[in-house]
Amino acid sequence: MTVDRILPSDEAYELLDLVTELADRELAPKVVDFEDRGVFPREVLRTLGRAGLLGLPYPEEHGGAAQPYEVYLQVLEILAGRWLAVAEAVSVHTLSCYPVATFGGEQVRKLLPDMIGGELLGAYCLSEPQGGSDAAALTTRATRAGGDYLVSGTKAWITHAGIADFYNVFCRTGGPGARGISCLLADANTAGIVPQTPERTMGLRSSPIAQIAFDDARVPVDRLIGAEGEGFRIALSALDSGRLGIAACAVGLAQAALDYAVDYARQREQFGQPLIDFQGLGFLLADLATQVSAARALTLAAARLRDAGRPYSIEAAKAKLFATDTAMRVTTDAVQVLGGAGYVCDHPVERYMREAKVLQIVEGTNQIQRLVIARSLAR
Template sequence: MNFVLSSEQKMLRDLAHDFAENEIKPVAEHYDQTHEYPWPVIKKALENGLLSVNVPEQYGGPGMGVLEECILNEELAWGCSGIQTALMLNSLAVLPIKIAGSEAQKQKYLTQIAAGRMAAYCVTEPGAGSDVAGLATYAERKGDTYLLNGVKTWITNGPVADLFVVFAKTDRQERYRGISAFIVEREWGVKTGQPLPKMGQHASWTCEVFFENVEVPAENRLGPEGTGFLTAMKVFDGSRPPVAAAAVGVARRAFEEATTYARTRTAYGQPIIALQGVSFMLADMAMNIEAGRLLARQSAWLLDNGYDNTMPAAYAKAFCADMVMKATTDAVQVFGGYGYSREYPVEKLMRDAKIYQIYEGTSQVMRHIIARELAR
């Protein structure tokens, strides 16, 4: 057993950290306040091989494994998790194509995504979030095409995406077995709403996506009819470890900001880091960040090496989501009144952290998965 990163992984970590330090951190406040989409950062990430990172090399991508994605996401989220989410969404949309796509689909679409075409992953609906099988969007077969109808919501990168991986019912009488997945191009009639206002991660745009009799070629269905739910579950196994790692990055940034402040802020004639009430909060942050990183990387390593990681990925996602919320809240507490001010970064970090307990499976759903596996 070896917990040391390889030389290539260390190079990736250093490259990602330098990018976060030089390209993300300096503009994080700007995008948080203006709610603009970070196109300049996206373009620089593409130039540096940090966009669509899980596209295999044979289709023009960097070909990173899930563990490498964890290393990368931790560093980018340390700079700004909103920008990091915008950068990494292509990787989420790539997963179902890698899992269920034909060779022709991979050649056509993965090469486009690797070249910088933006993609979005469409599962969530107004009436179906955690209950994926409850989605109402449907695709009706008409000869060699499907007519796609429905509404998706909270679709990250939806306003800027050219490609959409859409999950829809092809058999509305079934739940799990009635879902299929499709690759849909915007120009076929997909409509998107304005970016939805959010508590945090303002640089990452989400919106509603509308499908009204959108004609999708049957050749753009991913896998056989009725296999979409299984594909979505496999996607979660690959997406949850990097999301957990991103939460670690946000927590680490909060910890570093709080520690630096505690060393310089004085009270009662001494730096507040000398006070047990403060130093114990920092000690808890340090412990939990390390534990979260290990959980995320273990769940990633298992999947990369062919092992089932559903339960370890749920461990990582639940732990890291709750951990980052507590770490950022405690960081605000260390700063006191200044922590509540937008003049200091921990206020933004706390707002950005909350979403980790919600997207890619809520903390409650993660516990449901763990409990279900324990009962088998």
């Protein structure tokens, strides 16, 4: 199904056409094989990087494409419609570049060009085994030792663990609570950084997620992003943007599930007519199409606020909440539309359904999004 889009420039239309062609050629034919084998498509990410898709929202003077978030999110949507793990990889990498790009000083010139140049891949280390949603309670500690920090602790649920080239590490350099947290940028080959065995996940099997142990990992002081004690503010600011990325991934996944269900319902006949002509099924698909469009509109409205320099944190939470709940609903109903066929791996809707679940969890669970929105109403 063709999605009608209103974009801010002719260049943006050309970019989305390029991404669609690239996704159809490089992603769609490979997804089943890589998901079945549980292998991360590193070369596919390098291909996207060489096409300039790993630095889309960052400035041209540092090697980015200076695209508005409104456009970047629609790129993610297209990628997610072909291969969610790849779209998530682009989103996580973009999130991983955010601390340096936004809070770095001289680091912007020294580090950012390589980070967004296309060959490197980043990861974001915030969650811990005993502290997921309560990020301010993290216990990973960084202690000054001359010109370095010695980092010790364990991070959990880290996308790109073991394959990333650099890690944003949120750690405690001061006392308890949010004010004692700082952000360090560590090279993946740093001694003492030890990725653990990847988790066995329900979906996104081609995307490695694992704990990372830090055993007196030595990180130079000049890799401190911002000031000491500023890490929690950096983390929350980055997550606002990251939530928009996950919302866009959810829209792309939901659109793919809807398209597949519609095509199946048009071709499959029962009682002498296509399934889609039965009102009960046709109305269901109409509702799903409306929900996908609403999720896209909410996500892009938040992106436009971000692009305009306006507050968008609450709108990002709403977009993440609604888009990912929509993806879960649409993929579940898509399985139902296919009936027994939807439950077997010959059709992708069962994979879409498994993948949708994680989107309600990452970048802040949807319960946390509701908490954020409710608190904003109370204020």
